[in-house]
Amino acid sequence: GAVVSQHPSWVICKSGTSVKIECRSLDFQATTMFWYRQFPKQSLMLMATSNEGSKATYEQGVEKDKFLINHASLTLSTLTVTSAHPEDSSFYICSARDKRLAGAGEQFFGPGTRLTVL
Amino acid sequence: GQNIDQPTEMTATEGAIVQINCTYQTSGFNGLFWYQQHAGEAPTFLSYNVLDGLEEKGRFSSFLSRSKGYSYLLLKELQMKDSASYLCAVSPNTGGFKTIFGAGTRLFVKA
Numbered sequence: 524g525a526v527v528s529q530h531p532s533w534v535i536c537k538s539g540t541s542v543k544i545e546c547r548s549l550d551f552q553a554t555t556m557f558w559y560r561q562f563p564k565q566s567l568m569l570m571a572t573s574n575e576g577s578k579a580t581y582e583q584g585v586e587k588d589k590f591l592i593n594h595a596s597l598t599l600s601t602l603t604v605t606s607a608h609p610e611d612s613s614f615y616i617c618s619a620r621d622k623r624l625a626g627a628g629e630q631f632f633g634p635g636t637r638l639t640v641l
Numbered sequence: 642g643q644n645i646d647q648p649t650e651m652t653a654t655e656g657a658i659v660q661i662n663c664t665y666q667t668s669g670f671n672g673l674f675w676y677q678q679h680a681g682e683a684p685t686f687l688s689y690n691v692l693d694g695l696e697e698k699g700r701f702s703s704f705l706s707r708s709k710g711y712s713y714l715l716l717k718e719l720q721m722k723d724s725a726s727y728l729c730a731v732s733p734n735t736g737g738f739k740t741i742f743g744a745g746t747r748l749f750v751k752a
């Protein structure tokens with residue numbers, strides 16, 4: 524089956540620092556990856572669509588200069604939370620879409636990264 | 642705008658059947674998904690409907706009516722491990738294959 528990994532699984536950082544989260548599709552190629560944020564007891568909120576070889580598409584209200592996304596290859600997308608603040612503490616989940624699938628297709632989710640900003 | 646509605650919480654008894662409803666209003670439609678999410682974990686795929694009708698997969702079935710903007714997830718022979726959040730999600734076909742998620746329904750299965 525399709526496997527998506529995320530690293531790190533959890534991270535604690537000081538306010539003002541930057542944190543990079545990696546999302547990898549392990550056994551398939553993904554031209555499109557998605558980054559979500561989930562607060563406790565809430566659903567997934569789409570932050571941005573990461574497109575291989577081009578700029579990410581950000582959802583309304585998401586600061587692109589704060590949440591930097593790079594999709595450098597067909598198997599890797601990174602999310603960098605710059606100048607993190609306590610309100611950025613959340614569960615960040617990525618998902619990937621298999622490029623071979625037509626239509627909407629199923630998304631395969633990574634295990635998530637829990638970010639805590641002190 | 643995009644809007645997906647589902648009940649916040651439901652409780653059911655082990656061995657019973659439960660139906661979780663979802664209604665949606667989106668700018669276009671390219672399929673509806675159901676995902677299961679246990680607390681602190683990532684969602685796992687349950688079903689995908691793009692045409693009207695019922696899709697059955699083991700103890701789980703999903704129904705779609707595009708004209709009504711309505712879907713339900715049916716769980717049979719409930720087990721304690723089915724206690725989780727169930728997320729209804731729609732691909733609005735606005736390009737880029739993005740998916741919009743509902744707030745999720747937290748299902749509690751009691752003995």
